[in-house]
Amino acid sequence: MELEVRRVRQAFLSGRSRPLRFRLQQLEALRRMVQEREKDILTAIAADLCKSEFNVYSQEVITVLGEIDFMLENLPEWVTAKPVKKNVLTMLDEAYIQPQPLGVVLIIGAWNYPFVLTIQPLIGAIAAGNAVIIKPSELSENTAKI
Template identity: 65%
Template sequence: MEKMQQIVGRARAAFRSGRSRPLEFRIQQLKALQRMVQEKEKEILAAIKADLNKCGYNAYSHEILGVLGELALTMEKLPSWAAPQPVKKNLLTMRDEAYINYEPLGVVLVIGAWNYPFVLVMQPLIGAIAAGNAVVVKPSEVSENTARLVAELLPQYLDKDLYAVVTGGVPETTELLTQRFDHILYTGNSAVGKIVMAAAAKHLTPVTLELGGKSPCYIDKDCDLAVACRSGCCSLDGPSAAGVGLGDWCHIQILVGAFGAQARQLLWGHSCTALSLARERAGFSWEFPPGKVVLPLLGPPWSS
């Protein structure tokens, strides 16, 4: 408990010093984060592959390009986003200069998810830095290699007091949630989301929760089976199946056997995808309900 108090207390003291507020400082920190991603790209991709067996193109497009794109957009738009916004005057303010000035909240907690272990902590971190906040980052312990790398790299590039990283599992997260934050961002399942929201309620802390949803895929009997299978099964490629915006179950108006045969050839025929699916079946079945609707159609990768 004392360790978490010290981490959050140090971040709050750094925030109260005012050094995270100037626009120049925020952009400087964002540029440092950009440099980190560019210089440590190979290490980041290696950690993600060790955790999830994501292939290079998959990990690079989702995790690296996603972060670099967010950084580029934020640094380009931040001066206009942070500028005072004039508002319409009324009889009481007609002789005044009326505008809205955006203020940082304070200390923000970011809790990431296992399926996109890098981008889902980096993108909220980028937004929090851009807004002038201090941040405590808690990567998912399930993707332990990526979590360890994030904890190692961030202090090398960013302000150590303003931007802290906490690693560990449920006990560490539970202790962290006893502390008071000014905003909490969590990506994951609804069960943990309820715990996060209950902890935040004790301090009246606002939360942003990304808890998933249902994304049905409808396959008509008159469709091109090969195209439909290729499009539908892309959401079963590795941990992408846990992505909230991707199809997680299929309503099929055609022969299930024909669809299953196409899907099995497509998915098991690619070594990287086959290894990812096998790993998910073995290690992530408790966290991976979407795939259970289609995966039984495929059979094991070694079956004929």
């Protein structure tokens, strides 16, 4: 596990995940994966939790796709620097707040909603420019394989 954390941390420190273009590409790739593997996702969650395809689709897949779309639409605005009010000490400076990624994020999956409660935080972490390690729930083993 330490080797994996080191590898992910090095990937983050390389700066590769910070550009907006990279984040948008990763979110679009995640969206494609969800759409292409939709049937596999439905089957895995049904096997793990005995949920109907309708429940899985409406509670997990649609929610994830909606979250990705929301991020794709709003992320360009969210990553831009926001000017802040200047005071006597900063009046000659350029004062702004620039959102920055935090680093490596660990996402621990839940067993009861194994897809949405793992992928939704992943969407936010990717949008923020972080590198991610996912630890899926061992109680939802079929979903963890996806």
